Amino acid sequence: MIRGLSGVAKEKNKKPNLVRKTFRWFFRTIFVLIVLILVTAVGAIGVGVGYISAYAKDEKLRTRADYDKYLTNWSETSYAYFRPTEENSPELIGRFHNAQDRQLIRSLSEVSPYLLNAFIATEDREFYKHLGISPRSLGRVFYEQLQNLLGHDIQTTGGSTITQQLVRSEILGERIKTGERKIREMLNAVRLEKYYGKNEILIKYLNSTYYGQGANRKHLYGVAAAARGIFNKEVKDLELAQAAYIAGMVQRPIAYSPFPSKKEKQDENLKNGTERMKIVLHNMLKTRKITKQQYDQAIHFDIKASLAKPEDFKNEDALNTYPFLITTVEDEATDILQELYKNDPDFKDKNRSYFRRKVKSGGYKIYTTVDKKLYEELNKAADSMQYPYAWYKEKKMHEQIGASMVDNKTGDILAFVSGVNMNEENEEHAFMARNQTGSSMKPLLAYGPAMNEGILSPDSVIIDEPLKKEWSSEYYQNADTKFHGRVSATKALQWSYNLPAVKIFRELGKEKAFKYLPLMGMQPHKNDGESLVLGGATVGFTVTEMTGAYAMIANHGQFNKPHLINRIEDSTGKVVFDFHQSNKPHQVFKPEVTYALTQMLRTVVTSGTASGQIGSATSGYQVAGKTGTSNDNYDLWFVGYTPEISLGVWTGYEYNLPGDTSLANRAWARLFKAAANADPKRIPRGTSFTNPGGSVPYKCFECHRSAPTPDDKKKQTE
Template sequence: MLNKIKRKPWLKWAFITLVSLFSVFIIFFASIYFGAWGELPSSTELKELRQNRATEVLADNGELIGKFYVFDRQPITFEELPSHLINALVATEDARFFEHNGIDNRSLLRVLFKSILLQDDSSGGGSTISLQLAKNIYGRKDYGPLGIVVNKFQEAIIAKRLEDIYSKEDILKLYFNTVPFSDNTYGIESASMKFFGKHTSEINLEEAAVLVGTLKASHSYNPRIFPERSRLRRDVVLEQMGKYGYLTEAEVNEAKQKALVLNYKNYGHDKGLAPYFRAQIRKDLSKILDTLKNKDGKKFNIYRDGLSIHTTLNYKMQSLAEEALKEHLRALQKQHEEAWGKSAPWLTNQNIVKEALKKTSAWKKLATEGKSENQILEILNRKKSIELFDYDKVETRNISTKDSVAHYLKFLNAGMLAVTPQTGAVQAWVGGIDFRYFKYDHVSQSKRQVGSTFKPFVYTAALENGMDPCTYFSAREVSYANGWTPSNSGGDEEDPHINYNLKEALSKSMNTIAVKVLMETGIQGVVNQAKAMGINSELPKVPSIALGTASLSLTELTRAYTPFVNNGKTSKPFYISRIEDDQGNILAEFKPEISEAPSISETNRKIMIDMMKATVNQGTATRLRTTYGLSNDIAGKTGTTQNNKDGWFVGITPNLLAVTWVGADDHRIGFRNTYIGQGANSALPIFAKLMQKMNMDTSFNDITKARFAPISSEISEMLDCDPVKRDGFFKRLFGGSDKDKPEKEEKKEKKKGFFKRLFGGKDKD
């Protein structure tokens, strides 16, 4: 042979060339193998594979609410992979998967020929599941012209090592847990939950084929964006399953006839269920995790460590609460805009628009660049393409930044918090109308004047101070310090000779009587009572506090109402029950925080519930019965603030306490009139709609069918008095009116003797 080569020089050069090429190949391969192009993972590292895992936020029943992640990935076990999913993958991506050792030589030769000799990057594959797994885990780097070859060899080395370490079942598990799907989703469990709202173990044949089909091109075959294209790709996967004997021809044809049906659930930070709640969870976690360390002594990372955050949120109730709030606010927004018409402040008051404009990042950026106010206004008046929120649709319009600000000023916003009063466990949390466009959370961040929802604290303080519930007060107006004269809603002067007991006055939310009860009890006594029940904010020590001039958050007001349905004890709202690591070990656990001693006597608590039931049955909240047809056992209190800026409603049932607020984010923009802005019209319907929806679901029977304990005969006797009492002849003849008397004169009157008390027209009988 050697003599033959010597006699023919061309054979000699051909031999030298082949040996040289082979030597270069060996050296090139060795350089890759030994890490000259980048260090490859050792067998030891591969044995301890650990990928970034999304942290899950779970409802009280374990159902997934949302995730925190860089890449949306949630690993599962091999046993959770249905056989038709595995068959679909093998038939489509690697038909000889169970026969080769990580590298399919036949396919690899095809790829080498097309990729290297023909420079065809689209030749695909030749890639086995093991090779794809190597790529999924370690990605690819740019090595210039030789990049594709280097990456292929690196993947081949890693794939062979994986096959030596792991069984075929383990490789399938690792693959499904790391492979990228559409919409920035990593891993089959995340994809199954996102596109079909099911765990991987629950997806059927057609759904499995859809997901496997997206692996060829996750964007092009995204079933959310391109449903028809995705369906056709699904059918290709089904045909491949038939080709390799996993399905009969009849089964393939039957599956192809079925429609592509998604149950898409976005667990992104801005979308999906309970986005305001999840944002609050994320804030709290950053503080909680600062106090915890993992087994390596390092802090946990919510985006990488696969923690499980178990919460108290009721998944169904949260869904219904979001529906109820949005349904009502859509209709209320229309009322609001029609009532204002062309005189709306967001259209006519340029000062409001300008001040809102100054708060935008665009204004602040231009200001830091040294632009004058006129220059900034000129720039922000230029039209451009801007996406605008509306209830019916989100549309892109050609308008200026200034016009965009005016557009968002018109929107009413809302908040709702529902808790189990006995524990404080949060059941539903809705912080606004749409988290994508309104990030401000009206449950945890906002403080607004609470209006008449403060009155129950006034009446509770009065009862605790010894006032008889059958005490009567006239509704006539009285002037207090600085000439302040509260009046009742409607503006008509009350008959000065008609007196109302506490129950009737509270149910009708009479302002004049609430202030008189406050003054009779003492402002400090009312403040002390409110503080004892759970209000932490500073309360103004003025007569107007009786009408709710104090600004409180939804969470604070909710907390202060819990004693009414928790044996007089205050329950602090809480929503994280425990935090677990990725192995299920409990890192932190949280229990209800309930005050040790009651802040109300049991007798007075029951009296207050009876009085607030009257608010629903015959007072300011009667539309719960008349308009919404609710027959549930409900107590409650409406609230409306000055100039119709805020509407409130507190709904109380034996096992659920819900507080709702509605108003504009800009305090200077209120409702046009009381008819629209009163709490009974603006805030109450959110609670009403939620209760209607819950009444239709038997899983809520423990809430919807619960009844308040009947009052005892002793309490019944205490409340046994006419709601309204008219002054007798002598009182009408000699009593006169207290209207316009200053507060100090009213106090002097209390010190006068028998004849003055007999003929002087004192409010209290």
């Protein structure tokens, strides 16, 4: 109990009789002697003796490496960052969503001296003098154990040093106080002090302590997290009273937490915590860590008024502020860690969920490729559009959008749109959703590979005529349901004729054509056939995969894997992943082929299927690209690029419902203009696609044939 504001009352105990006092003194002395032997033995040969060995017979004599595993692999909150700009260093996206919050300190200089002194004065005044265990408490512990052996049920007491507390919480993990645990605790404490310096032990202790929930509703581990979660302060900036409050919490964090899970206990907890704070302040005064004046001021400090508020943290969790961005970064980081540790025997049995938890609580700093301004402007532009809706099973659904913008030269994903009006029921549409690609697949699976293999050129003549489907008596059709006779490859692509694309694919052969897709980061399904050249996929492809493939065309045939993460640092600042060291670009198409293909795709924008909305909206920019529409207008695409960036856009419903046939083109134009206005240096006007030299020689494809007559067409369709 507390008497007044500064006095700590001591409970009055009956004075023990002389026999009992002598008995206790004798066994304390014997026990101290045994421990001294233990200290010597552990320091010299690492074994226990006599009575100690009997209790610790099953205790492993751990090495420095063993202790490191326990004391260096703590969970710690991870952070994600936007890409740096010319003016600014990387800006924080936010903290990964994690029910636990731990921020590790690396040096005692990062901690308020008030807090350090509060812990020493209250938890272990002889910390810098003892060898891991305090002689003052050893006799009492030995006496209690002897009494228990004699059949007297005596509850063991405290008296643990800071080193012992660290052993108990992080190495033994036992909360029930028993004699055996106490011996094991002391054994490990002595060994721990052999391997680590005092300051090292104190740092690890300060990082290990638990403080209940904070105002951010997260469980707080370590003093840095406690300072933020309880007072919204850096741990080095704590006031004396705040430091004393935190130091006082370690013995009963749930009872002293000012943010209990049950709100009705808040006042009670705060009262108990404040009383405990006064005891800590008294200890600091008694040990001359603070002056009487400091003590008096701290006693009257308004702890309640200085507490953090939940709203202080409303924008710190990236899951709240950038839900789709942080989730997608989390997914890619999980893939990276799985790949990094796939050959490590310690991680061979770990599943994906383990690595996902490691991403969120491994103390990583994850530096993304995402440009904050571009990301926000693209999403703002997407949100400002009008989206049609339809009814599906009595549920009103809006048409959705997915978009991804990639830097052609690096593969950096600069920005993306996951969807609009999204909730937990929606699928993410830039990276996760796989859709039929329609005719946007033609340059990747027919025209590009055929020119690269030397069997097609932009001026090659192809006869657009009736053609039966693979393994079927049905015929392919063009979107306009017409046949156009002899057309050049450029015109066939410009107006997205289906029959010439199938003919080119057949000339290539499935095996040769399909070998190109994996080189672009796209894996065809085992059941995919020639209909894939028209976008008829078994599973489909993501917007980001398609955009990355078109960026390869813009980059003279060199493919860079589209990626969201450039670098990952661990909690010590060590770089554990660097994209540009682990992923090298590779050549897919010859440079002269991609230049010729780009000129063909320019006609799509200037005078072909995309000229109406995209061509007219991109005056002053050289844009090449391709539209795509799946059967029944379920999926609508435009994937386009300038010399600097590629932007892919998909629109459609999440179920098979016909979409707005012009929405993808309108959205592409709106997003492109928003990006160009946001970053005119990255997307400048007036730049042109550079000719890398060389050319694609003319190839005769069907030039020897005459255009079919109307009678021929009639016979072929009967």
